[in-house]
Amino acid sequence: MAARTWRRGSTAVASALGVALALSACGGSSSGGTATGTAGGSTGSAECADVAQYGTFNNAKVEIYSSIRDVEAERFEKSFEHFQKCTGIDIQWNGSGEFEAQLQVRVKGNNAPDLAPIPQPGLLQTLVGLNAVKPASEKVATASKANFPADWLTYGTVNGTFYAPPLGANVKSFVWYSPKMFKDNGWAIPQTWDELLKLSDTIAKSGKVDKPWCVGFESGDASGWPGTDWIEDIMLRTQGVETYDQWWQHKIPFNDPKVQDAFDKAGAILKNPAYVNGGTGDVKSIATTAFQDGGKPIVDGDCAMHRQASFYANQWPEGTKVAEDGDVYAFYLPPVDPAKGKPVLGGGEFLAAFNDKAETQAVQLYMQDVNWVNEKAKLGDWITAHKGLKTENVLTVTDQTPNPIQILSVQILQDPNSVFRFDASDMMPASVGAGTFWKGMINWVTGADTKSVTDSIEKSWPAS
């Protein structure tokens, strides 16, 4: 009896499975079919003249594996539509939150994607070490040389060979504030580091807000990274670019007095109970405040300043106007010595190719096409260090109006006086830059002193 019921049950399960398979087949084809290119393309027509140089392909697929996902990935997909239709290349955007770890697994498992925008030059180096990345083709290299500033090309270069052209960019040297709050209280935007500290004092004494600064270091596995940006920005300002480069290349030790000095300068703000942590609590609450929520107290009127990158523009609560005359805006984190130029800390991605198929190279080349770059920027909230990017094309996502904070970023990137440097923690070996440095910042802000933290990070630097 029992046996018979079981058998009947198993038939039911088997038929359910059949249905499920059929359903999933439908789901699969519908989502895969959204971006089909007419194979062979219609090169002859005038519509496709602008991408004719990339050739036409039959049944070609290019997978781009990336940490960029969600709505931002959709904007990339949208930007490829024209190219896909004309060239017949089907571009598949595959975003994952575990990109950094998964990319290495896929490479080691002979299952590498065709292209991957890599946000860390350190990771690019590791992958080149695994013989996984193909050097940029001559066409790509020549175009990159014309399109990007020289220092951006160095981040895509490993041991003298140019591998990966830059893709997106962001500027990190920003302090977010409320223009209205500043205006109402007569606070002026500081032009030097001393003025910044003086302003902090004024705000702290005024009692208009809870505390002048609000900071948040918590970010899941990556907790601590907002802290590394503070140290990097101050290193650039106090020590200059030469020492900064020596620092991430480990030509000076991590516990060098110069680095310790930068920690202490950051500590004058971050570990000053009179300055932090607006709207949240004491100094230690920095470690437990989520990076996403770090600047929110500004909107609530509990804090006056929040140092965070341009991409923080996406984090404000819905309906917050980001503009010079809006609810929040950002000013450039002032230099210590204005005579030394404007050091800018930033980040970006570099588009590495894992094979040298013609279609892969075509897409790699297309992603620095001046038309594509401007079209992509028009879709909103995206900038690049590309010299051909016009500020009038830098728009917001929501209403396609000019995007003030991103325009300011582009202006800083394109300003000949700017001295741009890439985020140092992204260039250090991953075990430090995405490991002990992050953890060290958390320990530091929860009570450990500068010397012991820098000593332990120095000790963790991999030998070689």
Added chain:
Amino acid sequence: MSTVVTPPPSAGAVVGAASAKAARVKKKSTSPLVSIIVVVIATIWTIPTFGLVLSSFRPENDIKKTGWWTVFSNPSFTLENYKEVLFGSSSNGQLANFFLNSVVITVPSVMFSLFFGALAAYALSWMNWKGRDWVFIAIFALQIVPLQMALVPLLRIFSTAWPFSLLDPQGTGKFVIIWIAHVCFGMPLVTFLLHNFMSDLPGELMEAARVDGADHARIFRSIVVPLIVPALASIGIFQFLYIWNDLLVGLVFGTSETKPLTAAVADLAGTRGQEWQRLTAGAFVSMVVPLLVFISLQRYFVRGLLAGGLKG
């Protein structure tokens, strides 16, 4: 070893012995003090999940600004989160698609592991061949090897070796490799548990069948399988929950077309985690099936726990 010297036990007696054990445990655990402790623990255990469910029905701004408990003083509910994660735009969820992926991954994987596990367990317990015990020990020992060690080699086989290399790298055919991976990783435990259960079956039954002229295939089909249905059911539930909740295998072997629900939920929060309110609804969508499976098959689940824990 304290149990009775069983007189020729029938199939019913095997099941009977299990329920006797269950009764004993039940008796021991019904004292009022134990009940109070269990209720307290269960309540504490459930509060986060309860909060999650409440949160998933709250509007985005409320989730981000206040805790779920404020809903009692200031109730406002919406289905927006579910709408967004289930049927939103192509890359911000559409969990409905990945939900099906999970079903397509889980059901065959469980079926295959049970099928092969039962065959292996039969061969290891009722067929006499040289080196049988050593093979059994080897299978048992394989449970110690963490599956993480096999990820890269297995991926290498799947991406380059014939016949897997024939599969379209982005196509839905790639489900096959996830099935194989899950079955491989699940086999040692399934075989081990089924072997324990099967070797407890009375030898007289097999002998009688053999006298009647049944071969191994026949014995397996007509005698063993009907008797181990409870074990298959409980191990099936364990496997089902394990595979449904798996993230690692799905992440490594899945593609954007074939990844399971868990991998999709992990990416719901957006590139910089700004959309984390979606996780509430996303987590609950991924929990619904295991919950249903557990609640509807609770009987087998408990029996499976006892089968593993109380021997002799």
